[in-house]
Amino acid sequence: MALDESHDRLRDSARRFAEERIGPHVVDWEEAGEFPRELYREAAAAGLLGVSFPEELGGGGGDLLHGLVASEGLLRGGSSGVVAGLGSLGIALPPILLLGDDEQRQRFVPPVLAGERIAALAITEPGTGSDVAGVTTRAVRDGDDYRISGSKLFITSGVRADQVTVLARTSEEAHAGLTFFVVERGMRGFEVSRALRKTGWCASDTAELSFDDVRVPARNRVGEEGSGFVSLMKNFQSERLALAFFGHATAEIVLEDALEYARERRAFGRPLTGFQVTRHKLAWMATRVHAAKAFDYAVALRVQGGEYLVGEVSMAKNFAAEVANEVCWEAVQILGGMGYMRETRVERLSRDARLLPIGGGTTEVMNEVIGKSLGL
Amino acid sequence: MKILVALKRVADPDNANKVKIPASGDKVETAGLEWKLNPFDDYALEAALRLTENGKNPKARVGEVVVVTLGPKECETQLRSALATGADRAIRVEATDEALDGRLVAHALRAIVAEEKPDLVVMGKQAVDGDNNQVGQALAELLDWPMATFAATIEEEAAGSVLVGREVDGGVCTLRLKPPAVITVDLRIVAPASVYSKHTDKAHKYADGVRFAALPAIMAAKKKPLAVKTLAEVTGGATPTASYAKFELPPARKAGIKVKDVAELVQRLATEAKVL
DSSP, X not given: OOOOHHHXXXXXXXXXXXXXXXXXGHHHHHHHTSOOTHHHHHHHXXXXXXXXXXXXXXXXXXXXXXXXXXXXXXXXXXXXXXXXXXXXXXXXXXXXXXXXXXXXXXXHSHHHHTTSSOEEEEOOBTTBSSOGGGOOOXXXXXXXXXXXXXXEEEEETTTTOSEEEEEEESSSXXXXXXXXXXXXXXXXXXXXXXXXXXXXXXXXXXXXXXEEEEEEEGGGEESSTTOHHHHHHHHHHHHHHHHHHHHHHHHHHHHHHHHHHHHHOEETTEEGGGSHHHHHHHHHHHHHHHHHHHHHHHHHHHXXXXXXXXXXXXXXXXXXXXXXXXXXXXXXXXXXXXXXXXXXXXXXXXHHGGGTTTTTSOHHHHHHHHHHHTTO | OEEEEEEOEEEOGGXXXXXXXXXXXXXXXXXXXXXXXXXXXXXXXXXXXXXXXXXXXXXXXXXXXXXXXXXXXXXHHHHHHXXXXXXXXXXXXXOOGGGOOHHHHHXXXXXXXXXXXXXEEEEEXXXXXXXXXXXXXXXXXXXXXXXXXXXXXXXXXXXXXXXXXXXXXXXXXXXXXXXXXXXXXXXXXXXXXSEXXXXXXXXXXXXXXXXXXXXHHXXXXXXXXXXXXXXXXXXTTOOOSSOOOOOOOOOOOOOOOOOSSHHHHHHHHHHTSOOO
């Protein structure tokens, strides 16, 4: 288990894709609140969707790190939203891979990895987030079907999703009563109640979904009743690691932009880098970026090696999210007025970064997880 | 069809400010530079891949693309990258840039061509570092093969000939070449409808630009053959006939001055800049 040339090459490939196909359009897509559906197909053709999924299902056959470096490369397009939108399959499909049967894997995975269908994961509800024991969306058995009722909130790719992996309650047991179902577009009673407008991640669509007595065939139930929780916990691990990588990658990009700007921009007759205060600020930023990145890679390599590191993954996510926001803050400061303009990558990523201490489990929830890992 | 594609790595043109020249001015400092494939060679590779496949089913190869470069061991990074993009085999000739000039590279390629016997040699119109624009032309001369430079389109005809479109002032000039031949390409060669093998339907449109290497191809590239030769093997011990005499960076721009009014501007233009 190690990093090799293939990871660098894949990151480069993703970066070129981002620079050619994403970067030039980002400002328009951000304003529009979505990117063209065609981009899913283009990314699939470039081999950048589902990099870590098995080849026989249309994935890239890569390891965990391959998936993570691909998203680092894609972030070079300058929009976390586009990467999150393209990447929503990375949280929506694993429960199907882990718990589903062959027929379900064939039905739900290859079309998504080919960019033909969009997949989303629906856990959070208006009344519950990381405390999944509080999930109230209900699935009640009715003959060969289940009838699902409830609502889900903050669903990435939810507005356009063709299939949603929904966590629902099949019994009253807090954790053992949770089951995943695949709810498909067009099923009667399944609706997008709202497309949500956000601070950042603007180019990705985010939805509130409503399920009004939706009849879902039992063959769309993923795994046995009550099997959802364990798979969900594993999913949280990979989602949090992915967000940690978003964190250091975001910080790394805005640091580069700030360095370039500070070298070129002159004030009082010299470049900004001619001021000790700017140099020290950049040195501090660079140190934080390197530390977050090294930590993220170290944790990811151990997870790839098979360790189940709940505490460390939460630490990596918290630290990288914090570094991203601190470094973005200073990068905006260095760019000054330009850092406040929608046309710059620094401005956009600084808004995007605000999601990182919130999504996939807040900093506070992570701290509780870390506390538990310390035996508290 | 079998195609030989000649590649060169160049200092990343997007980071040209990293290029340093020591006070002696006798060389370019290469330590710390980031290397990339010369963009025009990347386009040449894409063109060669399109000529050796059916665009509808690019995974099934219907020809062979061999990539070759002259350079140190680190150049194998660029060769592996070309193999991941789709080339079938690679050859590296051990050399350093200082020991080469355009003529010597052409001589080396002639020896590789004699061994590989390709139907076409395709390469970038020039490398973006030296902008010499010599090797393709010199190679065609040495081989006594027909040549088309600055190609914007290539179409393989059923009879085996190739039509090469060249954009010239005021229009397009189309050449018909009978392989074996040398073609150097311009950037338009990677447009969606620029290159067609005889197997690809003319209605097919490629994605704009150079294709991306997917992970399975990246992994497979590790196992594709990469042969290494010495420079002497392919040049018979010949030496460059041109040598680098001196390198200079462009002069640094001096800070300007502010004038308070037009009168002062005119006065300074007359007395200091002496342009009036």
